[in-house]
Amino acid sequence: MTIRLRAHHxxxxxxxxxxxxxxxxTANYDGIAERLSRGEDVLLVSGPDDVCAPLLDEPEPHCLNESVVERDRLAAQDLEELLARPIRVGARLDLDAAMLARMRQAFSTDRVRKGCGGCEWNGLCSTIAAGGYSDTLVQRSAAPGER
Incomplete structure (x- = not known):
């Protein structure tokens, strides 16, 4: 299966x-983290995605706000530059161990954090990054020959 994600996710x-x-x-995201860790690929989408799904029943889900669309745009811009590949709606990604490590290193040094501005989770994410991502749930083992 494929996991549908918007860029800032x-x-x-x-x-x-x-x-x-x-x-x-949280239960939904735990399942997504497990699937990503098992190697399911990602399809980039516009608007609400698999992570947003449990929030869509709320009266005014924040995932529909224009500020979130802007967060997607900024995250895509940063990641496209970092990964030297298109980060656009319809693109597919295999988040292997090397790509996750590269993204986490860039996140730790604020190279890909423009999309995080104004997010209520920004402080927690900074703490987790500063702690070396030790308790994160999305983890991929390096494949043979991969570093």
């Missing part, structure tokens, strides 16, 4: 440690 998954907006949100 490529940054969120780097620091996901099992905390979220609600128990339903």
């Amino acid at each position: 490529l940054l969120c998954l780097l620091t996901y440690v099992g905390k979220g907006y609600s128990p339903a949100f």
